[in-house]
Amino acid sequence: MKRRNFVQSLLVVPAATVAAEQAAPPAAPPPQTSPPAARPPQNFRGPQNVPKLSLVEVDSAAETTTGFFTSAQFSALNKLAEILVPPIKKSPGALDAHAPEFLDFLISRSPAPTQTLYREGLDGLNAAAKKHFHKPFAELDAKQADGIIRPLLVARAWDRDEPKDPMQHFMTQVHDDLRTATMNSAEWAASGSASGRGRFNSGRRLYWKPIDPIVGV
Amino acid sequence: MPIKQYDVLIVGSGHSGGMAANILTGHGISCVMLNAGPQADYEQDRTLKAAHELPYRGFNEPGRLPHVYQADEFNANQWVDEKEVPYTHPPDAVYNWVRVRLLGGRSLFWARQSFRLSDYEFKAADIDGTGENWPISHDDVAPFYSRVEEIFRVTGRKEGWPQFPDGNFVEFAASEDTATIKQVTAAATKRGIQVSKWRTALGRDGLASSINLLLPDALATGKLDIVENAIVREVTTDKNTGLANGVHFVDRHSQREMHVKAKVVVLAAGTLESTRLLLNSKLGNSSGVMGHYLVDQMYGVNVVASVPEARDGKAPSGLMGGSAFMPRFRNLSKANKSNFIKGYCLHISSGGGASPNYFPLYGEELQQKLDSYQGSCVSAGIFGERVARHENHVRINKDVVDAWGIPVLHIEARDTENEANLRKDAADTAEELFHECGWELVCKTDQVNPPGYSIHEVGTCRMGDDPKKSILNKWNQSHDIKNLLVVDGASFVTAGWQNPTMTILALSMRASEHLAEEMAKGSFS
Numbered sequence: 001m002k003r004r005n006f007v008q009s010l011l012v013v014p015a016a017t018v019a020a021e022q023a024a025p026p027a028a029p030p031p032q033t034s035p036p037a038a039r040p041p042q043n044f045r046g047p048q049n050v051p052k053l054s055l056v057e058v059d060s061a062a063e064t065t066t067g068f069f070t071s072a073q074f075s076a077l078n079k080l081a082e083i084l085v086p087p088i089k090k091s092p093g094a095l096d097a098h099a100p101e102f103l104d105f106l107i108s109r110s111p112a113p114t115q116t117l118y119r120e121g122l123d124g125l126n127a128a129a130k131k132h133f134h135k136p137f138a139e140l141d142a143k144q145a146d147g148i149i150r151p152l153l154v155a156r157a158w159d160r161d162e163p164k165d166p167m168q169h170f171m172t173q174v175h176d177d178l179r180t181a182t183m184n185s186a187e188w189a190a191s192g193s194a195s196g197r198g199r200f201n202s203g204r205r206l207y208w209k210p211i212d213p214i215v216g217v
Numbered sequence: 218m219p220i221k222q223y224d225v226l227i228v229g230s231g232h233s234g235g236m237a238a239n240i241l242t243g244h245g246i247s248c249v250m251l252n253a254g255p256q257a258d259y260e261q262d263r264t265l266k267a268a269h270e271l272p273y274r275g276f277n278e279p280g281r282l283p284h285v286y287q288a289d290e291f292n293a294n295q296w297v298d299e300k301e302v303p304y305t306h307p308p309d310a311v312y313n314w315v316r317v318r319l320l321g322g323r324s325l326f327w328a329r330q331s332f333r334l335s336d337y338e339f340k341a342a343d344i345d346g347t348g349e350n351w352p353i354s355h356d357d358v359a360p361f362y363s364r365v366e367e368i369f370r371v372t373g374r375k376e377g378w379p380q381f382p383d384g385n386f387v388e389f390a391a392s393e394d395t396a397t398i399k400q401v402t403a404a405a406t407k408r409g410i411q412v413s414k415w416r417t418a419l420g421r422d423g424l425a426s427s428i429n430l431l432l433p434d435a436l437a438t439g440k441l442d443i444v445e446n447a448i449v450r451e452v453t454t455d456k457n458t459g460l461a462n463g464v465h466f467v468d469r470h471s472q473r474e475m476h477v478k479a480k481v482v483v484l485a486a487g488t489l490e491s492t493r494l495l496l497n498s499k500l501g502n503s504s505g506v507m508g509h510y511l512v513d514q515m516y517g518v519n520v521v522a523s524v525p526e527a528r529d530g531k532a533p534s535g536l537m538g539g540s541a542f543m544p545r546f547r548n549l550s551k552a553n554k555s556n557f558i559k560g561y562c563l564h565i566s567s568g569g570g571a572s573p574n575y576f577p578l579y580g581e582e583l584q585q586k587l588d589s590y591q592g593s594c595v596s597a598g599i600f601g602e603r604v605a606r607h608e609n610h611v612r613i614n615k616d617v618v619d620a621w622g623i624p625v626l627h628i629e630a631r632d633t634e635n636e637a638n639l640r641k642d643a644a645d646t647a648e649e650l651f652h653e654c655g656w657e658l659v660c661k662t663d664q665v666n667p668p669g670y671s672i673h674e675v676g677t678c679r680m681g682d683d684p685k686k687s688i689l690n691k692w693n694q695s696h697d698i699k700n701l702l703v704v705d706g707a708s709f710v711t712a713g714w715q716n717p718t719m720t721i722l723a724l725s726m727r728a729s730e731h732l733a734e735e736m737a738k739g740s741f742s
Contacts, residue, residue: 057270084579102274110279153577157519157660160286175579177276184268184275207266208294211319212255212446214301214470214620 059186064101068108068115073122074100075138077174080125083145085178090191094178097185103177114173121170221442223249224736226464226479228449228494231322232718233705233725234485235427235435236365240729242440246736249477251447251466253486254318257295257325266291284313286670295319295326301620305627312628313669314489320445321428322487323672324718329418329425331371332715333362333382333723337545337560338602341711344548345558348605351710352682352691355382361723369425371719373416380560381413381544384719389414397524397567397595397654398539404653410546410563410646418718444477446470450623452482452498452701460741461500461701467621480741481700481732485725488706489611492677493626495703496613501678501695507688509610510676511630512712515561515601517665518640520647521571522656527593537568537592545602545714547642557638561601562714563647569594575660595656597647601639601665602714603632605676609668630668640665673717675709693728700741704728 066074081094094100107118122137128148129137137145152171154163163169182188189203225241227234230252238248268275271290282288285296297316306312317323337344339351339358363385374391375383394402402412418425435441446469453476455462463478484491492508495501527537545560547553571590578586614627644663651658668674681687684696689708695701704725706717713720736742 059269086580088581088584106273106276106279114279149579150577153579155577155660156574157521157662158517158664159572159574160666161662161664172574176574179573180276181274186267186269189267189269204265204267205291207264207271207291208257209262209264210294211257211262 057186059098064098064105066101066104068104069119069122072126072136073119074104075136076122076125077103079138079140079145080149080174081178083142083149084175085182092182092185092187092191094182097182097187099178099181099185102181102185103174106177106181117166117170117173121167121174124167124170221247221249223247223442223477223479225249225481225483225732226251226477227483227485228464229253229322229485229487229490229705230320230427230432230443231317231485231487231705232324232327232427232431233721234483235321235324235431236722236725237483237485237704237729238435238441239431240726241733242435242438244730244733244737245438245440246733247440248435248442249479250441250443251449251464251477252318252320252322252443252445253448253469253490254297254320255445255469256320284311284669285315286313286666287315287672302625303617303619304625305614305617307629310629310631311667312630313667314626314628314674315669315672316487316490320443321426321432324426325424325428327425327672327718328716329420329718330716331366331369331373331384331416331418331719332544333358333384334713334715334720335380335382337380337549338711338713338715341559347558349679349681349686349710352680352687357691358720358723358727361727362719365719365722365726368430369418369420369719369722371416371418374414376411376413378411378413378544380546380549381411384416386416387419392539394541395539395567396536397527398541398565400654401565401567401595401650402541404650405541405543407653408646408649410543413542413544415540415542415564447475448621448623449486449494450497450621452484452494452500454500454698459698461698467623469621472621481702481736483729483732484701484703484707485705488674488677488709489626489628491703491705491707492611493613495678496611496626497624501688501697501701503697504685504687506607506679506686508612508677509607510605510679510710511609511611511628511668511674512603512605512676512709513630513668513674514671514712514714515599515603515632515636515640515665516671518597518599518601518643518647518663520597520644520651520661521575521659522595522651522654523571523590523593523659524595524654524656525593528589530592532592539567541565547639555638555642557635557642559602559604559635559639560714561599561639561643563597563599563643565595565597565647565650567595568592569596571659590659594659595651595654597651599640599643599665600671600714600716601636601643602712603668604635605679605711606633611677628669632668636665637663673706673712675706675712675717678703678707679710680708681710692731693724694732702728702732 077100081100085094087093125137133144152168154168224246225248227237227250241248275290277290297318336355339354342348342350366385370387373386374389405412447466449464449466451465453463461482466475543563547555547560576586609630611626611628613624615624617625640663678688680689693702693704693708706721
């Protein structure tokens with residue numbers, strides 16, 4: 001509920017603010033030869049003055065149903081989210097941003113190699129935790145978890161570098177994904193510049209809609 | 218409705234097609250232009266959104282556009298859908314073919330870096346001791362470069378260096394370099410590396426595209442008709458003369474098959490689409506080199522240093538920010554020989570932050586590091602020239618067709634030791650410069666993106682004087698079919714390290730003016 005109220009609060013931004021944001025980047029003017037926008041003819045008899053109703057974002061009204069990962073895998077993913085991307089100052093952490101639930105959805109739609117990377121990576125964390133501490137990864141304390149995570153972290157000068165070791169590869173991928181899912185969340189956007197981490201631009205950007213998409217091909 | 222009779226049919230509406238239309242209609246020649254995609258409505262087709270308002274929270278839709286590294290969920294709809302128009306490549310040779318089919322093509326989205334090729338590229342065989350020279354030199358193209366630069370309002374600093382020919386620039390707004398740029402400039406100069414500034418097309422009203430700089434004037438003549446959503450499948454020829462007489466195309470939405478006639482056919486569909494069209498048409502390849510000598514540029518190498526006194530937000534005013542541009546400095550003379558041929562430009566940017574990937578850290582510890590390094594970094598990257606090789610080629614893959622049943626391209630392009638040596642030299646050079654400046658090296662890699670990533674693919678219908686070694690003559694005309702021209706990047710013999718746009722525009726202008734002169738004399742009537 002807390003999250004729903006939080007997200008709903010995003011929807012009551014004063015209209016003037018939204019209008020100002022939308023006006024920010026000036027659109028390139030159409031070529032001089034463009035015709036004026038088409039208008040319905042005066043004798044048009046279709047519906048008139050159709051209202052545009054106010055809607056809410058789906059995440060403010062419902063929660064993601066997870067199910068791609070097993071319970072053990074999802075618990076390990078939650079633990080990773082808690083440790084790798086914690087709340088810092090006024091910025092939400094990955095758990096606040098429901099990043100694990102989002103990744104359960106995202107990975108369920110991803111190509112098979114990505115799904116395998118995640119499943120085997122999370123299983124690998126649980127296996128390492130059981131081997132060294134005789135309990136699942138999710139039940140480790142911070143020091144124990146660090147003992148497993150830190151050897152898997154690799155510095156990369158090239159974003160697309162994929163470590164050859166599968167567990168290191170998994171760790172770089174899940175770390176990237178958890179950070180992105182957190183910083184692209186509604187919760188992060190709402191935390192805004194007050195967090196002091198405004199360089200992660202989660203503000204509005206220009207989005208290209210589907211342009212004259214083909215149908216039935 | 219009576220069917221119009223056209224003098225010239227132009228396939229493609231990007232920079233090269235737009236220039237052809239602009240020049241030809243200016244000579245009173247009637248043209249029809251076919252574009253494979255629709256016209257974007259800049260008012261209706263764009264909106265502002267936050268990442269969390271998108272279906273995949275700013276991650277792109279999984280599996281969509283796997284070869285377009287530039288794609289994200291915000292811009293995914295501007296690129297050609299790889300499922301609609303697929304292509305194939307060997308599993309061990311990834312190729313990034315990045316395409317736009319909107320009216321205006323890739324001219325809508327280019328980065329506007331505006332360089333001329335020099336005779337180090339036009340006469341590369343003389344310098345490298347291998348490969349082929351172009352049949353033209355910088356002097357042949359210079360007048361056209363000047364006119365293109367005026368239209369596109371290119372800004373740049375004149376230097377007088379032969380490897381970096383000056384242009385017809387609009388006034389260069391010089392600003393004083395920051396202390397870090399002065400430092401790295403001094404370190405480079407000490408090594409004989411010349412340092413300049415970016416050269417950029419300002420365009421008009423925030424756009425430097427065919428749709429605002431070239432096509433409006435062409436339309437204003439009343440001599441140009443533009444048809445959108447026309448997917449050309451084949452160039453047709455007259456059975457008696459063997460000359461091109463039109464194209465077959467399919468309507469993108471209805472799949473209705475159509476034919477349009479013209480006295481001359483000009484292909485400007487983008488390097489590989491023009492070549493694909495010719496290969497599918499089985500035309501113009503008596504030399505057998507069509508599809509070969511595919512080449513582009515290496516984009517990559519990443520060397521990052523941090524300026525200690527700029528950390529923790531303590532950079533004094535005037536220390537950080539700005540850029541330096543070092544045009545090709547390797548292999549400019551026979552005395553200056555490396556373990557590779559050709560060269561690269563090094564571009565330096567001051568004042569950025571560090572990527573989280575640079576540090577094997579997480580959580581608060583990582584955030585503290587990122588906060589500390591924010592604004593303190595200087596980074597280096599390259600545009601490096603690949604060698605045009607016969608084995609790097611495209612061919613038709615008859616086993617795979619696009620959404621309109623047209624056979625797709627199979628693309629094979631691999632780097633060799635020459636490319637590896639070049640990028641290693643670049644990374645080492647950048648590290649040396651930063652070391653001399655006294656900065657802390659944060660990361661260094663000589664990796665580059667796969668072939669095609671630069672979106673500067675050129676070649677595959679190269680020009681030449683010898684019809685046995687080339688596809689086009691020096692006027693971009695097919696050696697085999699004189700009323701068939703290819704005016705996009707397919708005509709290139711070498712790629713250079715430079716963004717090819719100015720050269721594509723200048724060559725299209727040059728070829729179109731020559732065509733207009735020939736038509737005025739009665740050719741192809």
